[in-house]
Amino acid sequence: MRARDVMTAPPVFVAPETPVEEIAKLLLKRRISAVPVVAADERLLGIVSEGDLLRRVETGTQREPSWWLTAFASGDDVARDYARSRGRQAADVMTREVVTVGEDATLPEIVALLERHRIKRVPVMRDGKVVGIVSRANLLQGLASRSVAAEAPAGGEALRKRVVEEMRRAGVDDAFVNVVNAEDGLHLWGIVRSPEQLAAARIAAETAAGGVPVVSHLSTPSGVPWAAIWI
Secondary structure: EEHHHHHHHOOHHHHHHHHHHHHHHHHHHOOOOEEEEEOOOOEEEEEEHHEEEEOHHHHHHHHOOHHHHHHHOOOOHHHHHHHHHOOOOOHHHHOOOOEEEEEOEEEHHHHHHHHHOOOEEEEEOOOOOOEEEEEEHHHHHHHHHOOOOOOOOOOOOHHHHHHHHHHHHHHOOOOOOOOOOEOOOOEEEEEOOHHHHHHHHHHHHHHHHOOOEEEEEEOOOOOOHHHHHHO
């Protein structure tokens, strides 16, 4: 199983001039922990994660190092902390050294990268552009699909794209849905708004899959108002 089989796609992007407040709202709205920062030509410039937004002046959580720690810290470290706690745009707070993988990276290779660099997700690249994100949650979905070391059935990304398009045609809100292309078929993970969308998502996937088995792990908010999951 490879990056292209489990990645969340298409990824959500922000521009380098996107305000920090908008990024925070986007992370909450999409229930994601990081977002790539891309240039006008779609080049990857950096990534903004929850960790980059934790130490902020607005919430009183900025670092205030003692005078002796400042004396021994490098000027770059102090400047970086200052920019992240007070910067107003994505370019001010983003992590610029981003670890990435290609679409053909295997899941064991991705896990090794996450452990080595102590990170929680990696952008997936194609021809210098971000085409998806593989997070720890995506890896768990692959594991739960019982195919971590296996190759996915034919169809790959095109099949996953057809399924997503068909779900949208069926009226399913796919903001929290991920399609995993596994050895034993297509697995649907995430949350949809209602029991009606739950059924429509499965039927749409079966319609688009063209005979490939579909296993739905989707659920609804279980009595919690839909608006509550945006908080």
